[in-house]
Structure formats: C-alpha cells, structure tokens
Amino acid sequence: MRIHVITTGGSLDVEYTLQGTFAIGPPVVASLLERARTQHEITLESLCRKDSATLDDTDRDLIRHRVQETDAEHVLVTHGTDTMTNTAEHLRTITGKVIVVTGAMQPARMTDSDAPFNLGLAVAALQTLPHGVYIAMSGRIFPAGHARKDRARGVFV
Amino acid sequence: MRIHVITTGGSLDVEYTLQGTFAIGPPVVASLLERARTQHEITLESLCRKDSATLDDTDRDLIRHRVQETDAEHVLVTHGTDTMTNTAEHLRTITGKVIVVTGAMQPARMTDSDAPFNLGLAVAALQTLPHGVYIAMSGRIFPAGHARKDRARGVFV
Amino acid sequence: MRIHVITTGGSLDVEYTLQGTFAIGPPVVASLLERARTQHEITLESLCRKDSATLDDTDRDLIRHRVQETDAEHVLVTHGTDTMTNTAEHLRTITGKVIVVTGAMQPARMTDSDAPFNLGLAVAALQTLPHGVYIAMSGRIFPAGHARKDRARGVFV
Amino acid sequence: MRIHVITTGGSLDVEYTLQGTFAIGPPVVASLLERARTQHEITLESLCRKDSATLDDTDRDLIRHRVQETDAEHVLVTHGTDTMTNTAEHLRTITGKVIVVTGAMQPARMTDSDAPFNLGLAVAALQTLPHGVYIAMSGRIFPAGHARKDRARGVFV
Numbered sequence: 001m002r003i004h005v006i007t008t009g010g011s012l013d014v015e016y017t018l019q020g021t022f023a024i025g026p027p028v029v030a031s032l033l034e035r036a037r038t039q040h041e042i043t044l045e046s047l048c049r050k051d052s053a054t055l056d057d058t059d060r061d062l063i064r065h066r067v068q069e070t071d072a073e074h075v076l077v078t079h080g081t082d083t084m085t086n087t088a089e090h091l092r093t094i095t096g097k098v099i100v101v102t103g104a105m106q107p108a109r110m111t112d113s114d115a116p117f118n119l120g121l122a123v124a125a126l127q128t129l130p131h132g133v134y135i136a137m138s139g140r141i142f143p144a145g146h147a148r149k150d151r152a153r154g155v156f157v
Numbered sequence: 158m159r160i161h162v163i164t165t166g167g168s169l170d171v172e173y174t175l176q177g178t179f180a181i182g183p184p185v186v187a188s189l190l191e192r193a194r195t196q197h198e199i200t201l202e203s204l205c206r207k208d209s210a211t212l213d214d215t216d217r218d219l220i221r222h223r224v225q226e227t228d229a230e231h232v233l234v235t236h237g238t239d240t241m242t243n244t245a246e247h248l249r250t251i252t253g254k255v256i257v258v259t260g261a262m263q264p265a266r267m268t269d270s271d272a273p274f275n276l277g278l279a280v281a282a283l284q285t286l287p288h289g290v291y292i293a294m295s296g297r298i299f300p301a302g303h304a305r306k307d308r309a310r311g312v313f314v
Numbered sequence: 315m316r317i318h319v320i321t322t323g324g325s326l327d328v329e330y331t332l333q334g335t336f337a338i339g340p341p342v343v344a345s346l347l348e349r350a351r352t353q354h355e356i357t358l359e360s361l362c363r364k365d366s367a368t369l370d371d372t373d374r375d376l377i378r379h380r381v382q383e384t385d386a387e388h389v390l391v392t393h394g395t396d397t398m399t400n401t402a403e404h405l406r407t408i409t410g411k412v413i414v415v416t417g418a419m420q421p422a423r424m425t426d427s428d429a430p431f432n433l434g435l436a437v438a439a440l441q442t443l444p445h446g447v448y449i450a451m452s453g454r455i456f457p458a459g460h461a462r463k464d465r466a467r468g469v470f471v
Numbered sequence: 472m473r474i475h476v477i478t479t480g481g482s483l484d485v486e487y488t489l490q491g492t493f494a495i496g497p498p499v500v501a502s503l504l505e506r507a508r509t510q511h512e513i514t515l516e517s518l519c520r521k522d523s524a525t526l527d528d529t530d531r532d533l534i535r536h537r538v539q540e541t542d543a544e545h546v547l548v549t550h551g552t553d554t555m556t557n558t559a560e561h562l563r564t565i566t567g568k569v570i571v572v573t574g575a576m577q578p579a580r581m582t583d584s585d586a587p588f589n590l591g592l593a594v595a596a597l598q599t600l601p602h603g604v605y606i607a608m609s610g611r612i613f614p615a616g617h618a619r620k621d622r623a624r625g626v627f628v
Contacts, residue, residue, distance in 0.1 A: 139195030431507035
C-alpha cells in the first residue's frame, strides 16, 4: 500500500529554538515511520508549517486541493490539534480516498510525546477503514464531524 | 470501549540489568497508553514474562484460555516477535472477540523503539476491525495466518 | 559529599502545555541525578520558576541570599541561559563555597537535550574545583566573569 | 582544548539486535558530545567493541599503548564497567596526561541511561584535574586505584 503524507505543521513538529521559543520545525513523520519499520510505500509533501489556530479557509482550500490532486488513495494529513476537526470537515466532500488526520498534544521531539502512537493509530485506520475522512487522536478513530477537542483535558472526545 | 490487555513478555518489555544482560521487565504498556492519552477503559493482566522463542503449547493454551475467559470483547495481547504468528493462529478458534497481537523489534525502553507506534496500530485495529485475530506489526495489520516474520530484515511480511 | 541544588527555572525545566505554549515546569534535576545513579547526598530547593531574561536584581539578591544561607559547601544553581553569566557574577562575593551554575539550551524533557550532560559537567566541577563561582555549559567550566553566551550559535564561549 | 576519545565498548555502546540480543554497536560518544554542544576539539579512535569482562592484559596493553601514543594531553577512554577499575590502574604509569575513564550502567540508546551525565562528568574532570588517571562514574571522580564497582547496587564507591 502507498501512503501519501501531507504535513501542515502543528505541535507534532514543534522544536525548541536557540531563542528559547517553540517553533514548527522540519516534519518528523518520515523518521517516525522509519523507526516503526513501516512496510508501506511512503511519499511526503510538506505543505506548510503552521500553528493550526492560524489556518484560514485559504489554507484549508489548499490542503483540500492537495489531498484531491494526489493520485494516492490513502492520504495521511498531519495537523495541529486546535483546528484539526475543522480541516477534517473541510475535506469531507472528497470521494474515493481514505483520509486520516492526526497530530500530537506533545511534540515528537519531547520524550513523553503521543506522536508515534498517534501515527500508528492513523496508519492502521488508513488500511482498515472505507473511503472517508477520519481523525486519529486520543487512541480513537473518529469520522470527520464526530470529534471535538476538549481543550481543558487535552483529549479528543 | 474497554480494552483488555494481556502481556506475555517479549522484546517490548525488555530491560537492561545491572549484570549487563537483558531481561523481560515489568510491562510497559500501561505507561505507553497513558502517554498517548488513550481514552479507553484499559484493564491489564500480566500473564507471563517470556521470550516468545521459549513459549510452548502449554503457554499458548494458557494465553488462549485467558483471552477466552475475559468478558472483554476487545483484547490486546503483547508478545515476543519470534512466535507471535504461532500464538495468533492458536487463538483463531476464539469467536466473538477482536484480538490483536503486537510487540516490538526494539524494547520500549530504548530511544528508537517501534513500541509506541505498534501499540497505536493495534489500538486502531481493535476498534475498526470485525471479530477475529490479527497481528499489528511493521505498520501493517495482518489477519492471523497471513503474516510471517522476515528474520533477516526484522519486519513482518 | 552533599550537594545543595537551588532551581530557578530556565529552559532546563521547560515543558509543553496543553495550550501549545511553553512554561517552566517542575524541576527535573532530581530525576536526572537519580537516573545518573549519583552517589551524593542531594538537597533540593525550588526557589522560582522563571525565564532568566525576566530576572531582576531583587531575584538575584534572593538567589545570593539562599546560596549564602545554606550550610552546604557545594551549591548547584540551575538557571536560564540568557542571564546565567549575570547571576554568576552576582554570586562572586560569596566566600567559602563552590558554586556552579548550569542550565540547558534544550529542555530536559526533549529527546536531544544537553541537560543531563551539563548536570554531569556541573557535578564534576563541584567536587574538583576550589571555592568560587563557575558556569558549566557547552562542555566547559568557566570562572564567573569569564563566560558569555553567543546567542547566534547557542553556545557559551 | 582538544580531547582525544578512545572507545573500547561496554554497556555505553550496547544496542539491541534483530535477533533479540544485546551487542556492542557503533560508538555513541560523538553524537552525545554534539548534542551537548561541546566546544572542544574532539578526535575519535574506536579501538575495540568489547564487553570489559572479556578484556585481558593484551587488550589493556593495547589501550595503554594507544593512550600513550596520542599527542593529546587530554584523553577520554570509554569502557565497560566490569573491569574499568583494572584498566584505569593499568594506565597509571602514563605521565604528562589527564586520562579519564568512563562508561555507563545503562546503554546510551536506552531512555533512562546515565551515559550523557557520565560523559559530562568526565569532560569536566579532563579540564579541571591535574595529570593522572581518573574514573568518572556514579556522579563521582575517583583517582585510579580508589574506586571499586559495587556490583549488587550498580554503583562505584
């Protein structure tokens, strides 16, 4: 199976800068998939490096456009958690593909990150679910439109 | 959803001893699921701590017995990779449950482990697949009887 | 040997919050010293949790007061890197003690942190150097007044 | 300051193999020193990859020969913990150099390793101590001949 990965930024890719601030760094997903010894063909597209709270409809149109344009049937979108549910809903009109949106509450570069687990969750969803748009977070797979982020607890419900 | 986790040992739980040897330590799965912020009810059963190369039919009968006995519909079995496929086949006669067997090529206590990814893969399979027995390794979900370990490459195919 | 550790915050103790921002979390030094199997008597005092760019003379007076007051001869101060050199100079009038100031460019909670190495550097300096005030960073031990932070490169020279 | 590093193996460099055993892998010291942003000139010499319990006098003669031959005044030897004290004593006849022997109880490739701390300890000792041979372990600096490994507790005393 081939998986096309589109990265958009978010906490998943956050790094700590020399200036003592967090910034969205180079995407980590390729190294995480390699460490997991994933036996899929992976293609990668780094679309943007944004905090998802700053994404607007133009950004979401671009993400939708890129998901539609790829000839891959299985698309993984990595995304900040703040507006992940909005983007997932924005992708719902796409047909003929399995699309899974995931991210992380703790950056992959931190020792206690949820990132590798979430990627495993997403990769399983890509191969077990019918065409549609899904969110993979908090150990759960949600169809787009059926998840919301509980900001106080830092989980998707 | 409730997930009952049965741990049997394997590389996943390996630790490095004061004597400079490896041993199968206390199960890591609870801490990995917590770090992943998993929103499922988890029950844990530490059945044994064995290198799976040493498991015999008595051990496999015990694992099958425990999987059957639990009232949970969703069962995750953590297991060494050497005979994971044998145990999965041994569980195939169990009906009415989703059973996913996973493990790791690198111990969870090592920095480059595939363990958290594999657990994510398994947790997604538990909630997306019909009743049956599956192996979650190498980024893939295999029905029992359809996977083998490629020992030279360290992947399941 | 007894080491009294005074923590003041800085990148060393940074954590990533549920709101996707960084904050100075609970001090990490005790767990790092335990992991290193350090055979010293350690006493800990969490004085403040501040970004060192925000420390003023009142804060530095308080740090100096606490270093002076402890009956320990060997004092380790963990501190943000931005004004670590200023605080070290502020402590120079203290006599009869070995005082080492250290911190980290990358938070200890990140996988590629310099924190454990820097703590090792500081703990060795505490036991090998005469009374005085020192900075332990970038693999080097500097007497107070002889180090500056090269902000562009993220190292002390 | 230039530091010449001679690596001999030991738990520090242990990796977990595809066969589920531990082996002594490529030396980790260069990447640990880089992560620590060490501002010294480092030269590296990978002499052997041995469990120190298997080192004999021929091996120790070779280590002594290499330490003597290098034109560096500051030499760091990474070594297994079982016979680290023997090797340090074997080096005592060397004059005109600061020689520090260190290693780790937990491999650097494990998440809870003492390796980066121990390297920091050793690097500080190299620059603060007079010519001689030292062991840097358990948060302490011991002159050669004054340390022994407490095998039951996994610490040097």
